[in-house]
Amino acid sequence: MQLTDGAHLPVVVVGGGQAGLATSRHLVAQGLDHLVLEADRVAGEWRNRRWDSFCLVTPNWQCRLPAFPYDGPDPDGFMVRDEIVAYLEAYSRSYDVPLVEGVRATRLEAGYRIATSAGTVTADQVVVATGPYQRPRIPRLAERIDVPQLHSSQYKNPGQLPPGEVVVVGTGQSGCQIAEDLHLAGRTVHLVTGSAPRVARFYRGLDVVAWLDRMGYYRKGIDEFDDAEAVRFRVNHYVTGRDGGRDIDLRKFALEGMRLYGRLVDADQATLRFAADLKENLDHADAVSEGIKDTIDAYIAAQRIEAPEEPRYHPVWEPADPSETLSLQGIGAIIWSTGFRRDDSWIHVPVFDGRGYPTHRRGVTSVPGLYFIGLPWQHTWGSGRFGGVADDAQYVVERIVEQRAGVHWIAGKHRTVA
Known part of the structure; x- marks a missing residue:
């Protein structure tokens, strides 16, 4: 037409x-x-x-x-x-x-x-x-960094990036999934975390989305929340549907060689600097996920639903001495998973x-x-x-x-x- x-x-x-x-x-x-x-x-x-x-x-x-x-x-x-x-x-x-x-x-x-x-x-x-x-959102401090950079909306696959290690900034859905994509391809990944929560893929026999749907969560209007404006601008929980669906556990990635950092706070041509909040970020993400499970448990009990029991998540890795700086020597690319305007x-x-x-x-x-x-x-x-x-x-x-x-x-x- x-x-x-x-x-x-x-x-x-x-x-x-x-x-x-x-x-x-x-x-x-x-x-x-x-x-x-x-x-x-x-x-x-x-x-x-x-x-x-x-x-x-x-x-x-x-x-x-x-x-x-x-x-x-x-x-x-x-x-x-x-x-x-x-x-x-x-x-x-x-x-x-x-x-x-x-x-x-x-x-x-x-x-x-x-x-x-x-x-x-x-x-x-x-x-x-x-x-x-x-409009891709990239922090102005990126202008100080003399390393190839792209926004998550420009990322296609690991082969598109120059040789070297890769920094992914942001742990929303895109950042975590891109970090996993690179990790599975054998690239050394440095993942800069933030305050994004996570959610389990499956729990007690069903996809967590199915439980939340049964509970009416997806039909709840914004005006039913006490903090409506805060809800509207929340970061989405990270999880993946890849290979049939699974959790994204950043702690497990760390055990497998991914390097994790706190929030990015400063940068120059040679160095990235991070806040000392990596443990806080990981603990917060886990707490949100476990809180959702608490809500599902309460619903199952109240409705007397027969559902298999499932052990709760236990952290498989703790940051012993988190790095607060990262040298950009050897870094082939930085991917900004920092959202849009x-x-x-x-x-x-x-x-x-x-x-x-x-x-x-x-x-x-x-x-x-x-x-x-x-x-x-x-x-x-x-x-x-x-x-x-x-x-x-x-x-x-x-x-x-x-x-x-x-x-x-x-x-x-x-x-x-x-």
Whole structure:
């Protein structure tokens, strides 16, 4: 499909990933004319910003896009990158999606006028579905380091890196999985830890995700938490779906030769310097994992569920005298697994808070007709994922329909417009 310069549409969706496609599917079901703008191709983020061995950390059965749940042969498995791309491509072919690929939205003004790389369109309502992974976040101290560097979004495989040892900075999901990828390939890895928690893959006979799903955790709305803002910006627990799924135990990696460090605090051309908090970081990650097990145990007991007993985790390694410096001599590359920033600089509508985060309730902003979809913890844990984006998309489309009928939603309340 092509964009027609000067066209006007009831709804324009910016972003053709899982969030934008889910929204489009609900709009089609409502019979609403719309356009989906995608700067790359369907699944471009998964195709271009994930490494070769990447796989989901949630089981395939949690892939529940509207009218297109996973129906493959391995519901308890974890799709690898190319399978995820194929799943989204198949979804885009499963209904008559009005998709324009290779067209980037460059400016959104109140009104709504949308300038793009292929012309300008206007709309009555706009849904921003551009995802959270837009601008790689790399600390400024990287400028002092004279070693080849790349962001985790640029990493593909161990063979792409220069010879030598590798430093991975960050122990969120990407950092831990990339460190494991390099470790399994026989590279010497220096992993710089942070405050990210971990979670067990399996416990008492089930994937931990399955237990949490049974317990209703993934249906719990952000407004049910006492610390909603803190929850929204938490780092994800690290675990992996690789080879059928397993824990990521950094202590076990240390026994096998991976070098672990505390938080990175300073650097120059010759040396990295770390905080003396390695033990604290490892203990915190383990405590979170064991706390989740406590919650599962309590649920099993309360529901009188027959489930096999399982011994608890015991640390297999302790940092005796953690290094607080690392010479960069012999280091072939540094991988920054330090996350992303949103880039909403193209949006010229006053809906952002002091941090630049879009203010909304369940994706509905205070400016009538502007919505967001696919934000982490937009409403539930699954909002930015395959597991919960369908519910958010349905909610947003219901509000779109209501506004077209003369009902405006502001801060969670609605009023009828005469």
